[in-house]
Every structure is written in structure tokens, then in C-alpha cells.
Amino acid sequence: MIFYLASGNSHKVAELQTLARASALPVTIRSAKVVGGMPDVVEDAGTFAGNARKKAVALRALIPPDAWALADDSGVCVDALGGAPGVESAYYAGPQHDPVANLAKLAAVMRDVPEPKRGVQFRCVLLALGPGGEERVFEGECRGRLLREPRGRQGFGYDPLFVPEGFSASYAELGDAFKNTISHRSRAWVQLAEWVRGGC
Numbered sequence: 001m002i003f004y005l006a007s008g009n010s011h012k013v014a015e016l017q018t019l020a021r022a023s024a025l026p027v028t029i030r031s032a033k034v035v036g037g038m039p040d041v042v043e044d045a046g047t048f049a050g051n052a053r054k055k056a057v058a059l060r061a062l063i064p065p066d067a068w069a070l071a072d073d074s075g076v077c078v079d080a081l082g083g084a085p086g087v088e089s090a091y092y093a094g095p096q097h098d099p100v101a102n103l104a105k106l107a108a109v110m111r112d113v114p115e116p117k118r119g120v121q122f123r124c125v126l127l128a129l130g131p132g133g134e135e136r137v138f139e140g141e142c143r144g145r146l147l148r149e150p151r152g153r154q155g156f157g158y159d160p161l162f163v164p165e166g167f168s169a170s171y172a173e174l175g176d177a178f179k180n181t182i183s184h185r186s187r188a189w190v191q192l193a194e195w196v197r198g199g200c
Contacts (some may be wrong), residue, residue: 001196002028003070003128006052008038008060012072016189018180025026029052029070035062045150048073049137050088052127057198060129067129074184078110078146080117087106089158097159103150107161118145122162122184134194138186138193155179 003020005013017029024066032038046186056071063069075089085106087199093101110118110164126138143165150160152172159171164182171179180186 001026002030002064002067004030004032004035004059004063004067006032006038006055006069006071008032009156013058015176015180015185016070016072016102018176019186019189022180023196025097025196026197027193028050030136032059035059043073043087043090046087048075048104048123048125048139049127051087052125052137053129053135055129056129056135066131067120071127071129072124072185073127074122075093076106076162077121077123078106080110080113081118087122094167103158103161106158107149119146120162122158124188126185126188128192136192138188138191138195140184140189140191142182142184142187158200 005016007013012179013029013031020027020029028171029150039062041055041058043054045051052071052073055073056069057119059071060069073087077086077088089102093105120131121141121143125142128136147161147163147170150172152170154175155172159179162171163169164171167174170182
């Protein structure tokens, strides 16, 4: 089974390829680059599933008719900010989609928030769009808390600020291999893998 990932984010491509290999399924993840790149999509649906659907539809038009488009929409939802930045996570610091600026802005906004109110969850929606418009949605989340300053050199996006429940290290300190066993994206992938094992 072949999935073309509706993302220009090389980190997401690598993470999902790793999850696919670990699942020991006959699944291949291909980057949108192999069909000319991910089309520009305005992510204005207002929900993770809605944004994922828009991306999947845009890529579906470019891939072989028997393949599936797989879109990921994910973000960090901060309790003290009413769930923000949420679906705007990729553009939190502006339309330039700058992950360094996004990270710096969230650290600054949250700097004076007391420890008991620093709860947060990473959320992920994986949406698979296949032949004939068949659609499947898989969701995962990982709760934790936000650090006051970024820590760690691995991962991407908000990983250096996020400490998952039960741990004292950030995603960026835990490393990709371990993160892939507990992350919001891996939890969504587990559901997708069960669907594939069941014969789709």
C-alpha cells in the first residue's frame, strides 16, 4: 500500500517513514516531492481534520489513481491559551511559517504562567484519502507541560518546549527514536496501522 504524504515538511516525512517501517506492514510512505511537490494550500478550515482534508484533496489530484494521499495536521494546544495556537501552530508567529519564530513566541507568551497552569497537549490528525474519494481519519494526542525555555537539540517545531506526562525531558531531549513510541503522531499512526492490518 502506497501513501503519498501531503506535506512539504521533511521532518514529518521522515517520522512517518520511520513509523511505517516499525509497524512491519507492507506500507510505503512517499514524499509529495516525487510528484512535483506539495501544492499550496490555505489551511483555513478551522479544525485539524478540515485542514488535513484540504491538503489530502490537493495532493490526491497529482498521485496515481490507485494510491492514497495521507495528510497530517497537528499542533500544540495550550490549556492557558484556550487551546491556542492549535490549528494555527505552524503560523503562530506569522504567515512565514517559521518554526524558530513560532517556538520563541510561545516561550515568550508563556514565560510568566505559573507551573500548575502550563498544561498542554500535542494533537495529530492523519487523514487518508484514497481511490473513489474513500476517506479515513485517525487521531492521536499526547499530554504534557511546557518548559519555560527550550531544551534539547533533536526533534522539530515545538519539541524543545514540550515535556510529555511522566517524563522530565522534552521531546527534543528524548530523541526521535523514543519520541516515536509515545508521540501524538505515533498514536494516530497506531490506529492507521490497525486499519491496514484489518484489510482496510
